[in-house]
Amino acid sequence: MTSTITTLTPTGTLGYGFGSEALQGGLAMKPDVIAVDAGSTDPGPYYLGTGEPLVSDYSVRKELEQLILAARERKIPVIVGSAGGAGTNKQVDRVAQIVREIAREHKLSFKLATIYAEIERERAKQAFRRKEIVDFEAGFELTEDIIDATDSLVAQMGHEPICSALDRGADVIIAGRACDDSVIAAYAIWRGADPGHAIHMGKILECGAFSAEPFAMDVMVGILEEDSFLLEPGASFRRASVKSVAAHSLYERENPFIQSGPGHRIDLSACTFEQEGDRRVRVRGAALEETSEYYIKLEGARRVGSRSISIAGIRCPTMIERIDTILPNIERQATSYFAGRSFKLNFHVYGRDAVMKTLETERNKRAKELGLIIDVVAPTADEAHAICHNISGSLLHHHYDGMKNTSGNLAFPYSPSDLHAGDVYEFSVYHLMKVTSPLEVFPIHMETL
Known part of the structure; x- marks a missing residue:
């Protein structure tokens, strides 16, 4: 890496909102890439099982339109990970269609990459027979019958498929299920940044301005330098502090010193956090350790029934x-x-x-x-x-x-008092699968709009 690399993350989840003033503030920092996560398992298995979108098409389009127009004006890429919420093929295609509509409406021409993350059941069963699947947080033994009963099965990609799409000249990347930090870190790694710093920065940035004070789903910017990175919120009334950044560095982590991902572990035991001015924090010390084998996380959902609910008050x-x-x-x-x-x-x-x-x-x-x-x-x-x-x-x-x-x-607040709440799904697969390469199960499709 011969220069700084600036990444703008507009929000913690595409479609959850960001301030227009914050976006302009972030763009004023001259980002090299706009990267945003769009999914999670937090809302449960329904969106994985059905392929229905987590966020409305209206909200996704409203935000993507702003981001793509800003990016095309500056000739920088836009990267979206875990498209649609669970990153199924159906959800990727749905978001990609929104991108096509934006391009057509604004008469834009650019290269669109779609990266798919669904896994064929037979591929998973082959890995199971070879004892290449291990438990992650499922708490139960996987069987071939469970794999067969799974309605939808995806894998979390690392940064490598996104880097491959960038190699092919992608201007906008809509990726299926992906590690949150990898989505944010991919461009910087592709540009030659230290992967340990890039992935650590990605982990903090993936929730947008949740690492700022006051926290919010809003714009956050990361600036990677040779041996460290800086974090600064886009909104002028927010600030990054040592406390807010260090606290979010611990977010969703069982071990405060280890951040695991596909094919690597990030050692955070030597990390330091320094205040630079009132609104910036500099982070140093993350070190990447490659694992001897490359495992990806599998997420599967199966239908278990249908739900009806009734809501009432008792006084x-x-x-x-x-x-x-x-x-x-x-x-x-x-x-x-x-x-x-x-x-x-x-x-x-x-x-x-x-x-x-x-x-x-x-x-x-x-x-x-x-x-x-x-x-x-x-x-x-x-x-x-x-x-x-x-x-x-x-x-x-x-x-x-x-x-x-x-x-x-x-006391019933609604008529009818009994409401259909849709099909019910449960996570049937929550395991790690060994692969021969980071790109093996993540096909990339390129098109010019």
């Missing part, structure tokens, strides 16, 4: 006092009524323990009112609806000791 103090006996009675009635039917029922009682469940330390503290979600998962939507409606109706008219009315136990 009667007598019912609130007896809620711990009323709900089990209702569950027993439903189990008897739907004998032979497979379903899962959960009562989420807000004001008692809905958030913390068994970890709640003040469960017996009396509330003035309770919010109740009746949550039913069954094999089909019709079954889930029938069971949910039966339970909400039974609870509405349920008689309990001390009752002073004949019905109306629940």
Whole structure:
């Protein structure tokens, strides 16, 4: 690397917003690349299982339009990772189509790269038979039957496929599932930057201005130099501090000194954080260690049923006092009524323990009112609806000791009171798979718009 490399990350997730003043402030720092993450497993397996977008097309288009126009004016690339939320092929194609529409509307011509991250089940089963798949955080043994039952299977790419697309002259890159830090670091590594510094910077930048004060989904800029990098927010009313940057360096990390990724580990034990002026922080000391074998993370989701919910409020103090006996009675009635039917029922009682469940330390503290979600998962939507409606109706008219009315136990805010909440998915694969090269399972498609 013979010069500084400046990376602008507009937000923590494409479609979650950024300030126009912050974007202009970031662009004034003359970035060499705009790079942004667009997905996560945090919202659960639904978006992976269905391929539906995490963020609306409206929001993605609104933000991509601003970023692509700014990038084309400056002749710098735009990189989007984990497109659509889970990085499935369907989601990549959806975001790529938005890019084509933007190019057509604004009469732009550039090279678009799409990088796909879905894994064929047979490829995963071959790796399983060769004992090249190991547990990551799944907590269960993978089997071929589980792989076969998986509806959608993706792998997290590292920086290498993105660098390969840059080698081919890509101006805009829409990548499938990718490591967050790799998306941000790829361009700098491609330009010859120290990969340890680049990936560490990527880890801090991937959430946008969450490493600034006050934190937000907003613009953050990283400037890579020979032996360190600087961080500065785009918005003039934010600042990077040693505390905010060091704290975010620990984000989502079990070990504060090790940052693992495809084919490498970043040793952070010698890192230092220095304040430079009021708004900048300089970071030094990250060191990359290549692993002897190259593993990528697999993420798979399978359908387990359909969900219906009913939302209600409870204000009667007598019912609130007896809620711990009323709900089990209702569950027993439903189990008897739907004998032979497979379903899962959960009562989420807000004001008692809905958030913390068994970890709640003040469960017996009396509330003035309770919010109740009746949550039913069954094999089909019709079954889930029938069971949910039966339970909400039974609870509405349920008689309990001390009752002073004949019905109306629940206050429903909506009509209909029972709502279809879609198909339900669970993570069926959350493992690491060995590959022969970083590019092996990530095909790249190039087109000129």
